[in-house]
Ligand SMILES: Nc1ncnc2c1ncn2[C@@H]1O[C@H](COP(=O)(O)OP(=O)(O)OP(=O)(O)O)[C@@H](O)[C@H]1O
């Protein structure tokens with residue numbers, strides 16, 4: 001286990017330096033949401049964050065994506081010693097955020113269009129990603145004609161289609177049924193293993209956290225701080241379906257659960 005602040009990775013992809021954030025509360029005061037959050041995600045690392053509801057996980061990703069400026073502290077997303085451009089970052093937000101006036105395939109093609117990908121290739125890549133997330137046959141449906149889980153899958157396709165350098169995912173599989181969830185976990189894991197993108201992943205599901213990650217950070221209750229960072233020492237490629245049988249898995253799950261339980265009680 002590595003404690004907060006002691007991490008200086010050799011090849012950093014995301015550097016969070018002493019990040020704090022306050023939001024205005026309805027009574028006109030301020031509310032501390034994040035407090036002194038420091039960690040470094042290595043290049044090609046899958047880094048997961050778990051923590052109690054409302055502790056600031058989505059706020060943390062909003063900051064990492066550049067959508068929200070933190071009250072204090074530094075955030076850097078880098079690759080080969082240069083700062084990444086906004087369009088090299090992929091962010092699957094907690095809400096699906098599809099454009100309601102565009103069909104599923106048009107939604108998935110938007111990021112490709114922005115990046116100047118030719119029309120034919122746009123159609124091919126978007127069609128393939130809709131297939132991978134189980135939406136073949138729904139290409140021409142508008143978001144309102146899709147279920148909540150289908151909208152979520154469409155938004156996953158819309159981000160993965162352009163293969164970002166850093167991928168930020170906020171509970172991407174949370175609202176899905178068990179079978180779709182494990183199929184998508186496998187698809188995304190395979191893509192990650194092939195592309196070796198750096199990932200920050202948020203989940204409430206400890207099994208998912210261990211199955212997918214290199215390290216798991218546990219946050220405290222609000223104001224969110226990093227309570228501990230746990231290494232997941234399980235070799236890859238991993239079998240997401242049977243990983244729960246491993247004794248290492250069981251030990252890690254117990255360790256993470258205890259850390260989280262302490263936060264929920266305090
Ligand atoms: N735009 C905002 N203005 C004011 N307060 C906000 C805003 N966004 C979030 N908050 C507050 O910040 C806190 C953290 O919210 P956040 O969405 O980051 O939590 P979370 O850890 O992602 O929770 P969950 O697990 O339920 O998704 C909450 O108390 C929330 O009310």
Ligand SMILES: [Mg+2]
Pocket residue numbers: 057058059094170
């Ligand atoms: Mg959230």
